[in-house]
Amino acid sequence: MIPGSFNYHRPASVADAVKLLVNLGEDARPLAGGHSLVPMMKLRLATPAHLIDLHGITALKGISRDGGNVVIGAMTTQHDLLASEEIARSAPILHETALLIADPQVRYRGTIGGNVANGDPGNDMPALMMTLGATYRLEGPGGVRDVAAADFYQGAYFTALEPGEILTSVSFPAPATGHGCAYEKLKRKVGDYATAAAAVVLTMASGKVATCSIGLTNVHETPLLATDAAKAVIGTSLDAASLKKAAAAASAIMAPAADARGPVEYRKHVGGIMVTRALQRAASVAK
Amino acid sequence: MNDLTPTREQRTAALEGMGCKRKRVEDIRFTQGRGNYVDDVKLPGMLHGDFVRSPHPHARVKKIDDSEALKVPGVLAVITAETLKTVNLAWMPTLAGDVQMVLADGKVLFQNQEVAFVVATDRYEADDGINKVIVEYEALPPLVDPFKAMDADAPVLREDLVGKTIGAHGPRKHNNHIFEWTVGDKEMTDAAFKKADVTIKEMISYHRTHPSPLETCQCVCSFDKIKGELTIYGTFQAPHVIRTVVALIAKIPEHKIHVIAPDIGGGFGNKVGAYPGYICAAVASIVTGKPVKWVEDRIENLTATSFARDYHMTTEVAATKDGKVTGLRVHVLADHGAFDACADPSKWPAGFFNIVTGSYDFPTAHLAVDGVYTNKAPGGVAYRCSFRVTEAAYCIERAMDILAQKLNMDPAELRLKNFIKAEQFPYHSALGWEYDSGDYHTAMRKMMETTGYAALRKEQAEKRAAFKRGETRDIMGLGISFFTEIVGAGPSKNCDILGIAMFDSCEIRMHPTGAGIARVGSKSQGQGHETTWAQIIATEIGIPADNIMVEEGNTDTAPYGLGTYGSRSTPVAGAAIAMAARKIKAKAQMIAAYKLEVHEDDLEFDIDGFRVRGLPEKFMSMKDICWAAYNSVPPGMEPGLEAVSYYDPPNMTYPFGAYLCVMDIDVDTGVYKVRRFYALDDCGTRINPMIIEGQVHGGLTEAFAIAMGQEIRYDEVGNVVTGSFMDFFMPTAVETPHWETDFTVTPSPHHPIGAKGVGESPNVGGVPAFSNAVNDAFSFLGSTHIQMPHDFWRNWKAAKDLGAVA
Numbered sequence A: 001m002i003p004g005s006f007n008y009h010r011p012a013s014v015a016d017a018v019k020l021l022v023n024l025g026e027d028a029r030p031l032a033g034g035h036s037l038v039p040m041m042k043l044r045l046a047t048p049a050h051l052i053d054l055h056g057i058t059a060l061k062g063i064s065r066d067g068g069n070v071v072i073g074a075m076t077t078q079h080d081l082l083a084s085e086e087i088a089r090s091a092p093i094l095h096e097t098a099l100l101i102a103d104p105q106v107r108y109r110g111t112i113g114g115n116v117a118n119g120d121p122g123n124d125m126p127a128l129m130m131t132l133g134a135t136y137r138l139e140g141p142g143g144v145r146d147v148a149a150a151d152f153y154q155g156a157y158f159t160a161l162e163p164g165e166i167l168t169s170v171s172f173p174a175p176a177t178g179h180g181c182a183y184e185k186l187k188r189k190v191g192d193y194a195t196a197a198a199a200v201v202l203t204m205a206s207g208k209v210a211t212c213s214i215g216l217t218n219v220h221e222t223p224l225l226a227t228d229a230a231k232a233v234i235g236t237s238l239d240a241a242s243l244k245k246a247a248a249a250a251s252a253i254m255a256p257a258a259d260a261r262g263p264v265e266y267r268k269h270v271g272g273i274m275v276t277r278a279l280q281r282a283a284s285v286a287k
Numbered sequence B: 001m002n003d004l005t006p007t008r009e010q011r012t013a014a015l016e017g018m019g020c021k022r023k024r025v026e027d028i029r030f031t032q033g034r035g036n037y038v039d040d041v042k043l044p045g046m047l048h049g050d051f052v053r054s055p056h057p058h059a060r061v062k063k064i065d066d067s068e069a070l071k072v073p074g075v076l077a078v079i080t081a082e083t084l085k086t087v088n089l090a091w092m093p094t095l096a097g098d099v100q101m102v103l104a105d106g107k108v109l110f111q112n113q114e115v116a117f118v119v120a121t122d123r124y125e126a127d128d129g130i131n132k133v134i135v136e137y138e139a140l141p142p143l144v145d146p147f148k149a150m151d152a153d154a155p156v157l158r159e160d161l162v163g164k165t166i167g168a169h170g171p172r173k174h175n176n177h178i179f180e181w182t183v184g185d186k187e188m189t190d191a192a193f194k195k196a197d198v199t200i201k202e203m204i205s206y207h208r209t210h211p212s213p214l215e216t217c218q219c220v221c222s223f224d225k226i227k228g229e230l231t232i233y234g235t236f237q238a239p240h241v242i243r244t245v246v247a248l249i250a251k252i253p254e255h256k257i258h259v260i261a262p263d264i265g266g267g268f269g270n271k272v273g274a275y276p277g278y279i280c281a282a283v284a285s286i287v288t289g290k291p292v293k294w295v296e297d298r299i300e301n302l303t304a305t306s307f308a309r310d311y312h313m314t315t316e317v318a319a320t321k322d323g324k325v326t327g328l329r330v331h332v333l334a335d336h337g338a339f340d341a342c343a344d345p346s347k348w349p350a351g352f353f354n355i356v357t358g359s360y361d362f363p364t365a366h367l368a369v370d371g372v373y374t375n376k377a378p379g380g381v382a383y384r385c386s387f388r389v390t391e392a393a394y395c396i397e398r399a400m401d402i403l404a405q406k407l408n409m410d411p412a413e414l415r416l417k418n419f420i421k422a423e424q425f426p427y428h429s430a431l432g433w434e435y436d437s438g439d440y441h442t443a444m445r446k447m448m449e450t451t452g453y454a455a456l457r458k459e460q461a462e463k464r465a466a467f468k469r470g471e472t473r474d475i476m477g478l479g480i481s482f483f484t485e486i487v488g489a490g491p492s493k494n495c496d497i498l499g500i501a502m503f504d505s506c507e508i509r510m511h512p513t514g515a516g517i518a519r520v521g522s523k524s525q526g527q528g529h530e531t532t533w534a535q536i537i538a539t540e541i542g543i544p545a546d547n548i549m550v551e552e553g554n555t556d557t558a559p560y561g562l563g564t565y566g567s568r569s570t571p572v573a574g575a576a577i578a579m580a581a582r583k584i585k586a587k588a589q590m591i592a593a594y595k596l597e598v599h600e601d602d603l604e605f606d607i608d609g610f611r612v613r614g615l616p617e618k619f620m621s622m623k624d625i626c627w628a629a630y631n632s633v634p635p636g637m638e639p640g641l642e643a644v645s646y647y648d649p650p651n652m653t654y655p656f657g658a659y660l661c662v663m664d665i666d667v668d669t670g671v672y673k674v675r676r677f678y679a680l681d682d683c684g685t686r687i688n689p690m691i692i693e694g695q696v697h698g699g700l701t702e703a704f705a706i707a708m709g710q711e712i713r714y715d716e717v718g719n720v721v722t723g724s725f726m727d728f729f730m731p732t733a734v735e736t737p738h739w740e741t742d743f744t745v746t747p748s749p750h751h752p753i754g755a756k757g758v759g760e761s762p763n764v765g766g767v768p769a770f771s772n773a774v775n776d777a778f779s780f781l782g783s784t785h786i787q788m789p790h791d792f793w794r795n796w797k798a799a800k801d802l803g804a805v806a
């Protein structure tokens, strides 16, 4: 558990970081909180020759409101999310989810940018970002572009990031006032990735689900948006039959790996339960 | 006497002796980052070594090419079995009478086995070097399932043993067979089964797990060529044993070996044995002439240094129809991995597993244990338990629950019916032990009353009915464990390690001003010996505990001791401390008599000094006696006040306890919640109640981890898949239940202060309580036994197999 040697760079601007990434090529990797990258380096599963530390770029940090959108700089830590009144007020599900990531030590260092850019299906933020309809801002040698979270994930550790690109911020429309939300995560212990998790954001109108979106974590090689499951509950009062339909629709798109968290069948089964529980809890807090 | 004269209570309290919740003195440095651990040892010119390890569970090593590694800047040497052969150290003896490869000699027998040792000027370079050593392997079929180890067509693992039909513990039936160990009366037991109204039979497995202390195994070896002396700083639970082992295998005179165990960050049995890292670091130091440090990382610790358990126990109980047990028959298949590196006393290949009759009055019993080799890491050590006692306690406590279920009897009632009675002690068990003391009925009834056991059973019955009506998806389980341990190894009549009797020792030296130092043969790894040993002395000789410094771990200064494991420190070293203190006291009495001008017999000891009987104002404090010992001893007496004691215990001690776990399980997800856990421990005389409570909390947390998920697991082709704390369940404070502790006190009749030891009770007793709770929860759905560990998905699977989830 000893990493190989590497060179360390600390640019002061996104432009400089991009320049370094372009010049140093494939052997260079951005370093954010290091809580996914450094463990991989210690196992020598990642052996970057150059680390481009993004901590020197102040523009990448911070939470702001841009009209109806919440904009979060890539280098904002999970702890910053938890401390933010803006997040607690406009996107409580983000607060709830951040609190379920690892432990305070990890959250003090780990960033939202690193979490969503990493491409690990075990990370909690990607499915949540898809559920919230987020877009990621990417800056690279070819300029700036925005990619929808829903289009970003291509496979385990494969994303839409092109060589030389840095993810600079995420933004999402603030959920409607009175919405209900819940993130249900089954894990074995603090510090564990989800056995299965479900994010739900919905609105209710006269006792029935008006809008709904559902995201799924760690039940496939990428995070998932469970569109059919969401459709199955719209217009219903979340009666037992509709919940069952939603859980089945969600389970149908899951393809988790068997691991120490359990066999495939179990992970799909509890994935469905997480969906059911998240729907019920979200509805119970919706106004 | 005036008002300022301290009362007897004040004088006793000032000593902070036995029974006092004295704060741990070692914590002053531990909590301020001022401990001194092996990794803190930095010697001038020190080099670092690290291992190339095998990716294969079973393979022939065709070639090791170190040429590229030696080109890595900073890499100074690559040591292989060939290097070690030049000093006759390619293999080393194990404590269990087997031999073990230090570095792969022609073959590898488990994944992550040590293949080559790379020595470099720093740890990073050593690891860079590792990645450049090219090893050519030819894969061989792995043997993973211990039940197939003795099949006719099983792969041959140990080529060094081919043709050897006699092992260290008798005949071998197969080349993958290590030993067969039998105890008890087979005929009588078979007869009891023939006559029995009721019998049960179940294969009860205790899975492979690992002690995983916070600090991994490590050492710094420094060989001084001029003096011919070897100094080893290491994480050793038994430093003197290590010194003797090194003397025997490295042929260095024992007085030229200095073993120092500094502060240790937890051991739990992991740090008893000798590992390849120690030998390689020592050889590397001899080869390079520089000190060499070896520090194991977490993956190495979990996958290569000793595991624990891995016992598969086919258990049968015979009983009358009204629930009186009449016989016990157990066959154990013990998976030892590639080498038998068990850390048991020499003549005990399955440790003290013959305590398996537990707390019950079995008229007859028979036990057979077969040890086998597989392509897994070698072991197994006693993970916070006296040798194989936790396996035995799990076996019998699970079996009693299964029998209760078959008899349709409450498991508490069944236990009460079969307990050894208080008046039966000292009790001779069917499998050969003499239990020193106990009062099981009192402890059990106290547990039942305090927890409201009857009400809990009623609640459970209501919950079960509600579950059957479909009103809840939670099931409730009550897990009882009533364990009897056997600790304090041990009497020279039945215990030795490498031929050395398992005594322990203490040397006390009192200084003129009434302070002193006690050096002890035990070695704390966090148990708080510096605190509790001083408390024993304080009470025995009347000097405040704060004035006694306790030192352990340096073989040059500490008297020879067998170290700390198997809850032996209090039963054995604790006794040596009391005996040494009594020698001090005896000499002090003579000095006091001389100074007070009375006959010795006219004196009585009174808390912190001697008083003349009938003349209360004639008193000499121990403090003053210490001073007198250095200037005015009676004519003919040597000056000074010191004593040494080597204590060979007459018997083991038998702590016991009554535990109850109340658990709720959600059948849909398998998620459990420990609603309540009550632990009553009887460890005889209690030296420091606060430390006991801490020990119980720690041991219960380990028991919780083991029962509910902590497992070293191999896949079907021999890859170890639980190599980090992501998958090897290490609970945090969040998962850990709340612990309620309680006690009764039944002193050991043969121990000088009546103490029995407590360090391991909670691990031993805790595991069956958790497992019985899970099994009890599911029993009404028709199951008799569900194997550990009871993690979420396995609970769900149990529910599914029983038809409780779709």
Ligand SMILES: Cc1cc2nc3c(=O)[nH]c(=O)nc-3n(C[C@H](O)[C@H](O)[C@H](O)COP(=O)(O)OP(=O)(O)OC[C@H]3O[C@@H](n4cnc5c(N)ncnc54)[C@H](O)[C@@H]3O)c2cc1C
Binding pocket: A029, A030, A031, A032, A033, A034, A035, A036, A037, A038, A039, A054, A074, A075, A100, A101, A102, A103, A106, A109, A110, A111, A112, A113, A114, A115, A117, A118, A122, A123, A124, A125, A161, A165, A166, A167, A168, A191, A192, A193, A194
């Ligand atoms: C014990 C433990 C438990 C954990 N449990 C969880 C959990 O339950 N749920 C969870 O979601 N996470 C968990 N994590 C991961 C944690 O949240 C990480 O912090 C996060 O995944 C990565 O963020 P980081 O800032 O640390 O990124 P880093 O580790 O620094 O980087 C991760 C990857 O993203 C790339 N990268 C980083 N920032 C950018 C950027 N701005 N643009 C482009 N590429 C970038 C890096 O090059 C690297 O490849 C856990 C981590 C640990 C150590």
